[in-house]
Amino acid sequence: MTARLQIDLSAIQDNWRLLDGQHPGETAGVVKADAYGLGMAQVAPALAAAGCRTFFVAHLAEAAALRALLPGVRIATLNSLEPGEAADFAAHEVVPVLGALHEVALWREHARRLGRVLPCFLQLDTGMHRLGLSAGELARMHQDPSLLEGLRVDVVMTHLIASDVPDDPNNARQARLFVEKRKQFPGVKTSFANSSGMFLGEVFYSDLARPGVALYGGNPTPGQPNPMRDVVRLTAPILQIHALEPGDTVGYCGTWRAARPSRIATVGVGYADGFHRRLSNMGAAYFDDTPVPLVGRVSMDLSTFDVTDVPAEIGGMLTLLGPAHGVDALAAEAGTIGYEILTSLGRRFARRYVGA
Numbered sequence: 001m002t003a004r005l006q007i008d009l010s011a012i013q014d015n016w017r018l019l020d021g022q023h024p025g026e027t028a029g030v031v032k033a034d035a036y037g038l039g040m041a042q043v044a045p046a047l048a049a050a051g052c053r054t055f056f057v058a059h060l061a062e063a064a065a066l067r068a069l070l071p072g073v074r075i076a077t078l079n080s081l082e083p084g085e086a087a088d089f090a091a092h093e094v095v096p097v098l099g100a101l102h103e104v105a106l107w108r109e110h111a112r113r114l115g116r117v118l119p120c121f122l123q124l125d126t127g128m129h130r131l132g133l134s135a136g137e138l139a140r141m142h143q144d145p146s147l148l149e150g151l152r153v154d155v156v157m158t159h160l161i162a163s164d165v166p167d168d169p170n171n172a173r174q175a176r177l178f179v180e181k182r183k184q185f186p187g188v189k190t191s192f193a194n195s196s197g198m199f200l201g202e203v204f205y206s207d208l209a210r211p212g213v214a215l216y217g218g219n220p221t222p223g224q225p226n227p228m229r230d231v232v233r234l235t236a237p238i239l240q241i242h243a244l245e246p247g248d249t250v251g252y253c254g255t256w257r258a259a260r261p262s263r264i265a266t267v268g269v270g271y272a273d274g275f276h277r278r279l280s281n282m283g284a285a286y287f288d289d290t291p292v293p294l295v296g297r298v299s300m301d302l303s304t305f306d307v308t309d310v311p312a313e314i315g316g317m318l319t320l321l322g323p324a325h326g327v328d329a330l331a332a333e334a335g336t337i338g339y340e341i342l343t344s345l346g347r348r349f350a351r352r353y354v355g356a
């Protein structure tokens with residue numbers, strides 16, 4: 001009996017609409033990493049049906065797969081383009097987010113080869129120091145406009161380094177730098193906020209917001225109530241129940257020891273399914289509305305829960321992710337972030353899409 005992962009596409013659509021209503025500009029959908037693990041093939045068409053017209057992925061291969069699904073939308077790749085990729089970018093009508101002069105050169109050369117103007121986005125570095133044109137590169141571009149010959153810059157963008165920490169001074173600093181740097185591209189549209197950035201105030205609004213995690217139910221306002229709808233629910237049937245005497249232990253190396261007569265339920269979800277081993281002796285699942293502690297080590301394919309205090313039976317369901325215990329709660333227990341919980345959700349679950 002496999003665990004079931006339910007993904008609510010209408011909740012994703014509602015989340016997109018809520019974000020779109022949050023600011024005056026256009027709202028893109030970030031569907032990189034297979035829509036944060038939830039399935040781009042199902043998620044992207046649902047977003048398009050809700051009104052989303054611009055999509056961001058990370059890689060060319062993701063963009064090509066998305067293009068086959070959605071012929072009419074704008075697709076941009078956050079990881080830019082690499083040598084040898086330009087022809088495929090153009091063939092699939094994918095817009096590269098160029099973040100270095102050598103990338104600009106690759107795209108410019110291809111435009112020359114094709115004899116037509118090619119669209120691009122430019123990423124400006126305002127503090128991440130990961131992708132994006134540096135101050136020096138922008139200065140060279142300013143001195144030599146031919147560096148952009150044959151290219152049409154549709155959007156200039158930058159990425160916040162601490163948008164989930166509202167009072168981090170980097171936010172205001174990056175906003176100031178972005179206003180300054182984008183002046184070099186008068187009339188070009190801007191793209192600034194990710195999910196959390198959309199909740200930081202008007203300074204962070206732009207022509208094209210780029211939410212990802214909030215679409216999938218992650219809380220863009222950590223520490224405050226989550227304005228987004230829940231999207232994923234992971235339930236697993238109880239495979240066996242073991243009756244333990246005081247002193248008996250559970251799992252590898254016996255890291256949990258019963259202090260009283262206990263009932264231990266085993267479910268078929270382990271670290272190979274994205275149920276992090278860090279959760280060993282820390283996490284919890286839910287039986288109806290009651291939390292049942294995870295006891296012993298999470299192993300590759302199995303986890304064990306103390307169901308002594310609930311009327312759980314073999315074949316009954318435990319909820320590992322759900323409204324009472326969402327992506328961010330599980331992430332906190334595992335010492336990570338909701339993004340990593342989502343993107344590591346296993347491929348072995350029976351996936352069920354509802355809504356839309």
Ligand SMILES: *Cc1c(COP(=O)(O)O)cnc(C)c1O
Pocket residue numbers: 030032078159193194195196210211212213214
């Ligand atoms: C992943 C990503 C996003 C989406 O971020 P969320 O925090 O998931 O909303 C936006 N912009 C860039 C550049 C990204 O890499």
